[in-house]
Amino acid sequence: MKVAIIGLGFRLGYLGRVFSEIDPSFEIVGYVDPAPAGLKGLTEEGISVGKSYATPQDLIAGETFDLLMIGSPNHLHLEHIRIGLEAGLTVFTEKPIVISTEESLELARLLNKHGHDRLLVGLVLRYSPLYRDLRQAQAEGRLGDVVSIEASEHIEPYHGAFFMRDWRRYGRYAGGFMLEKCCHDLDLYNGVVGARPRFVASFGGRKSFVPANAPENQGVNDLELYHRKPSGWMGAEKVFDSDADIIDYQTAIIEYENGVSMTFHTNLNVPDQFRRFCVIGSKGMAEGDFVRGFLDVHNARNNEKVIAKKYSAPSEKSQHYGADEQMAEDVLAFVQTGARQPVSALDAIEAGILALAMDEARLGHKVVDLAPVWAEYDACLHGRERVAQAKSA
Template sequence: MKEKMPEIEFVGYHDPQPAFLSKIGEDVPPFDSVEEMLRETKPDLFFVGSPNNFHLEHIKAGLAAGVRVFTEKPVVISEQETLELAALLKEHGPDRVMVGLVLRYSKHMSDLRAVLGKLGPVVSLEANEHIGPYHGAFFMRDWRRLSKLSGGFMLEKCCHDLDIYNMMTGSRPVKVASFGGKKSYLPEYAPASETKEDGIMHTKESVWNGVDDAFRSDSDIIDHQTAILQYETGASMAFHTNLNVPDEHRRFCVMGARGMIEGDFVRGYLKATLRDGSIIADHDYNDLDEAKKAAHYGADDLMVADVAAFLRGEAIELPVGIVDALEAGLVAIALDRARVSGEMVDMSETWAAFDAFGLRGST
């Protein structure tokens, strides 16, 4: 952000257990509470990067202080919190909160949006998010391993994906079902010799409320989940996630009445084919350097550029908004409810309660 907007000044932070301060500068003043920081600094932008279970509390503080908020995803961790925030957004306006659903900013999605209309109505989709053991083990060791802090894996990690499939269909799921559990990160599958220093299971560092052993932790999140969703438009999707995939990928295939689009964020391509076999888009994104690939396939850089333009008044809107994020979150929450109950979940009542706040028409 500092590179894109050199005029930015970091005026304060609140963190009871500071980490990675070098990213904003060791000389940035600390504060004992979010409220004190907002009161004393009166910032133009308040960034909420706390663990998920604190998001609502911190967003509330930002809205009460009258500042613009940028929150990490997922925005909140339950349906109750979603409705509570929806009421606040109705009062303060949804344009007061931006959200880091970074996949919407990716080249994959901007190129997909350019040709999506040529497919006719979207009929069906299949998609996945398959994560390498180095990353899956991180989830099993980090605070994200506990649903009470993260909201669960589907919400914490796959809300990006659920959001872009809402975008592709131009609608929301009405019925969902889901199956999954934990079958890989169990004691019997722990590496025979693993050390914190050289093992792939400790590649990613946990800096708060973490544990050392991914295979014997108290995690209650899943390590694999398969979901089926039916959308308001009649489109259907099959979605699969797994946290123990050595050759990871994040693929999507969108089938329309007149053609299809297939792509993969990890493997770096997007191809659109009409039903007569003609190819109308064929993109290779593998020319990115490794640092940008690691930063959400180059999308972090694109998001920051768009946010900078928006804050300067050079752009009138962003590719994704807080209402999109809350809707994707509600889908993830419903999928976990279906997984736990073993029953299909009808989301009609959920959407009726959410739509009662009238946020969709005001963004």
């Protein structure tokens, strides 16, 4: 498979290595990135990246390839997706798919015009073995009707510090922490619920990565932990006195259109990190953790543990609990045969709208009703927006 890349950062640099291990014919024919942070890792593995181009248009005109991969900063995704779809290409974009509700509506208009089958998205946890087993247990009726969900994504201090130092620290580029980091998780539970979120409330702020907690202000000089993960574009050294406008903890409460409720909690300063869920249904309960690697399912009528599985990454270099490897296989199968993917661009948009509503609720200290957003989104996606405008003219 031949690919071209717009935005050769650390993420697509890593995925380039994963794809090349799975597909011996994998080739990067060219890329666009003025400062390709992922280039070094690829060249160290002996993977050629082809020619550097100044613009996406030059890249598309200059090369022939099977897949356009977008790893640019989030605020550039919409324009790069547009360029790819308008050129008739198959496009893979990293998450989050766009950074605002307005961009979500604009992307819906774009997909109404071009269709969404050619747009793949890197919501990688949908490909994870643990999530697939959870959905299989649900399909087998072991949970019954989903009633409520408790979920969280907590990350270690070194990773939280990365967010305070990287370009992702600015909402104008990333769309906010909940969107940038937790859209994976929100997408997963949207899928489990099988309905759209309707009402959203949220609270949070920044209490860990503040000047008072800086190690040097507590007589500690070792800052290595907080600089362990390298940053790329717009990287900075400051952590506790960062100019970031993102949160470092947040809790949200969601009610879905079908009445299912969920609580979701994230924190960027958890020394023993976990990424846990508990899905409680009318017939059973599923509890799991992507970091700690387990899935337990209990029967509600007799308390019997009917599923007990353990998971581990396929190698020490593997990220996302083995999901990247499965995603590479599935994307390759899509390019070769059109095989169905476990997640769609529409799933990504809906997870993003939920994340953005969480921040709207947090900032406004209010409950957000998403019904008007879904109505407008559907109108854009299905072309009814233009019909309504024509009737009112």
